[in-house]
Amino acid sequence: MLLASFALSGFDSIIKTMELGEAIEQIDSCTECDICLDVCQTYEVTRDKAFSPIGRLQAAKKVFQADDVTSEMVDGIFGCMSCQRCNLECPQEIDISRIVHKARGELLRRGVGPLETINRVIEQMQDLGNMVNGDPAKRWEWLPEEFPERESDTLLYMGCLPCYLVPQVAISSYLLLKRLGMDFMMLKDEGCCGNYLYHMGRGDIAREKFEENRERFKRLGIKKVITTCPGCQLSLSPDRKAQANGFEVLHLVQVLPDLLRERHECQNAKLPCILQASYQDPCELGRAGKGIYEEPREILSLCGVELVEMDENKERAACCGGILAVAFKDICTEVGTRFLEKVKPDNIITACPSCLLRLNYASKKRGKGKMGMYVSEVILDFLNCSQVN
Template identity: 30%
Template sequence: MELELNEIQEQVSRCIRCETCMDVCPSYSVKKEYAYSPLGRIDALEALLKNQVTENEEKSLLTCNICGRCTQVCPQNIQIGELVILGRNLLYTKEVIPTSRHKKIIESIINKENAVTRERNERVTYRDSAYRKYVESKSDTLLFLGCISSFFQENTAKAAVQVLNKLGIEFRLLQDEGCCGIFLYDGGYFDKAESVFKKNVERFESIGIKRIVVLCPSCYKCFGIYYPKLLGKFDIQVFHFVELIAQKVEDIKIRRLTADLGMDLILHEPCKMSRVMHITEEPRKILNSLGIRFKEFEENKEMSFCCGAGGGVRAYDMNLALGIGASVLKKANDNNIVTMCPFCTMNFNHSAKKNGLKTKAFHIAEILLSSLEVFD
């Protein structure tokens, strides 16, 4: 705890109040209230260090998407997202959180092994017999579907399985996959996160998993950064789906043809892909190699827009998450969105429905499957 307090103190003391971060913060851009800004969060952290805890500190810290846009422009390189997580841990130790909604999600992760409060047998690998042969596979490469694709974005799961199968990539699935646990870590519930991490590692090691392929950047960040950080080591290789496909794209005989998918696309890059894992060229390589036409957002790559759902925001303030999502949809200018995250896909489509927008969002696995089918 002392190390956490020192880390918060050292970084917040470097803030020069230049307000550069204000213009790029997704929550502040929607709410226009100081508490929802990076500077508001700096103030909340300073208040916590003085043991001053009010609803304002809770609101400020729990509405941060941990998207990293503020750090990209900060002249002092303050890691506000990381500090917010430490601040949330302080709220947890002071018993300010979990909120009632957080309690339900935490209980679901621990008891039902998913972050979406569904029963185990509702997972797609239970309900669809088409997945059985992959569950029974002995491959040492695991396709980790993630909670959102397993329960809500089933088209993403099905598309990824079919694309890997079409490309001759061997893999397996887990029927009882479990949650990666990122909600727990990002929420500051480090003790609970460590327990879930250890359980997952034991499961992976028991069946000889050497590589994990994820569809979700949050799972990627969790396995790639949080697991070794909290557990000391994590020896399993982790890849995002697009990294694996980018390695294989030169083998696809249909490359450089034009895939007429009947829609105009614009490429969206999830926060954890572009700013954390620094994966920006792979999706462009794949789409270009297949001749799939797409446009770019004015701000992209390391300054890509946040969808609004991450960092626990959708669980804490649904309207804020949808408002941020709608702001990105409007910037898409009626182009349909292709992204690399099922959570982004879900939040964008929910935002579009709520705001009466025609824009649709697709995971890149769905677009790839459509293009492969065009050329079959």
């Protein structure tokens, strides 16, 4: 289903929608106090009002009123990271992120936007079952051992990025859960969650992917889904209610504290040299997700990591650049570079494969000398290097 046949429905029947009148009313309540400019990282990088929350609201109003919009306005709307930092700071409590998302959908209705990029991702999802142009036959090449197909009511849903672009996330998560004795299954023909297309305004396809996954999980008797990616977690549970899906969707960091305590792995370990690192709060795990802040810090502390908190952390954490990598790579890289400049230790730990990919890319590209690690990598290395009973 490409843009020519696009009819916007999105997660609108699942996630609360914003009516056109409400959107315009909220836009009109903006006093242009400029507070949002202080936290908008795309504005910080570009110094272009079109890439600011205020500029996006003004452009969105034109979109909703069917007025002409400039190419710069379109870029500004699609160049939003959906990080929701502006929402948090707006004194008028304008839901800027949701307004921008609605404007994207309206623009795509008109056939306006980064159509070539979005169509390419759609085709990859349809033809290959993933959004990163990965060969389906190689999806599980990262597996360190033969993993027989088996039945379980717990599914480890790995996601596109770990399987194809950041295999260290997949390998360490798989080995860690096995070591901690968790019973789980994986799907050899695992499909994409559709998260990127949802953010870019193609909620109709994202909803289709959600329905496909939900029906499949129900047929398999899945009661719990564990994801390595915050975006996958949100896309597989868009209504935020487990009972509506028939299964619970948890991020890896939510299941690890109990597993580590049950196995007494960390308590029985002799601490190796303590790693000093900053933990990066992924937007879709925290502020724009389910507000998960303490669990990753708890498990890292259990495993001897000395955390050096960033000045901006938890609900006010900065974004890595995220979804901009596909259509606005230069801006994304600069956002990531400036993020790295604010990190004091050389080590950064995250719980998001996309953040890991973007921050390591920015570090390599701009020579920042910082190293990003996924949370399961750190824990597994700790357990492997420790003497445990």
